[in-house]
Amino acid sequence: MRSHSPAPNTVTSNIAIVGAGAIGMLIYHQLNAFTQPLLLGRNFTLADAENQTQPLTFDALSNDVKPSNVVNVHTETCLVNNLKTVTPKQLASIELVIVCVKSYQVEAALTALIDKLPHNATLLLLHNGMGPHLQVMALLASQQRTDINLYLGTTSQAAIRVTERHVRQTGTGKTVFGHFHGHKLTPQLIELLVTAIPNCQISDNILLGLWQKLIVNCAINPITAIEQCQNGQLAQPQYQQQINAITTECVAVANAEGITISLSESLETIAQVITLTANNFSSMHQDVKHQRMTEIAQINGFVAARAGVHQIKTPANNAMTDKINQLTQPDL
Secondary structure (H helix, E strand, O other): OEEOOOOOOOOOOOEEEEOOOHHHHHHHHHHHOOOOOEEEEOOOOOOOOOOEEEEEEEEOOOOOOOOOOOOOEEEEEEEEEEOOOOOOHHHOOOOEEEEOOOHHHHHHHHHOOHHHOOOOOEEEEEOOOOOHHHHHHHHHHHOOOOOOEEEEEEEOOEEEEEEOOEEEEEEOOOEEEEEEEOOOOOHHHHHHHHHHOOOEEEOOOHHHHHHHHHHHHHHHHHHHHHHOOOHHHHHOHHHHHHHHHHHHHHHHHHHHOOOOOOHHHHHHHHHHHHHHOOOOOOHHHHHHHOOOOOOHHHOHHHHHHHHHHOOOOOHHHHHHHHHHHHHOOOOO
16 A cells, blocks of 8 residues: 655646536546645535645556455555635646536536636636537627636546545546647647556547547447446447437538548448457446436537537437436326
C-alpha cells in the first residue's frame, strides 16, 4: 500500500474537477501524480470556507480480483470544496475546469459555477452523449462570459465508486479531447493532460470523435438496458437488424450535421466494441437496473432531436428513447 502525506490547505491549484463521482475521482487521482487539482462536489461538507483536504482511496486496475489483494490500493490527499459555496477567490488560480458529471447534470453544475470562474478559464466537458455543449454555449452567452473557452472530450476509462471517497478502476480506454470554442489551452496544460491520463490524446476534429462514440452508444446502450444483458450478447444474429436500423439513422443525421461518417465503418466499429467489451454492462444497463435517471436524452434522444432540425425520420432511435423512458418511470 502506498500513501501520500496530506498537503496543506494553502495549495494553489490551476485545475479544478467538477464531479466527485467515479470518473471525476479517477481523473483526480491521475492528475494528482503531477499536480494537485481542486475537486468540486455537491456533497462536500466543510468546516469553513477554505479549500480543505480529505483522504481519497484509489484501487488501481488489476488482473487479480481477489478481495485480499491490496498491493494496488493507494490513499492520497484530495483537495476539495463545495461546488455551490466555493468563492471566486478560491478559484482565482484555476485555468482549466474538467467537468465529469453526468450529461444531464452539466448545465446545472456550470450554472452554479460560471460567474465565479476567473477570466479566460477553460471548460473541458467529459461525459457520455452529446448536447450539453450547446447548453453550455447558451449559458456562456446568457451570462456574457465570452472570455470562457470550451473543450469537448470523451473517455472510455471505467471506474466504480466503492464508498463516498473510495474509487476502483475497472477498465482502461482511450481519452480524447479537442478545442471547440474560444482560445486554446496552453501547451503546458495539454502536455500535463496527455502525460497524466493514460492513453490520452488531443483531436483536431473532436466533433467527429464524439459522433463516432455517440453512434456506438446509441446502438449498444439502450438494447443492453432493455434486454438487461452484457454487451457481448449483442453479437447474436437476432440483434443485427435493430443495430443496423439505429446506426443507419445516426449516420444520416451525422452527415446532415456536416460530420462525415460511413455506415460500414460505424457498423464495423460497433461490432469491435461489442467483442472487446463482451463482459461489460453498459452504463445505461446499470442505470435501468438500479432505476436511476439515464442519459438516453443525450444519446438516442440527441440524434432524434438533431434529426428534427434536418427533417429526417428516426423511428428506431425514437423507439429506443421511448422504451428506456418507460423502463425508468416510477410505478404509479
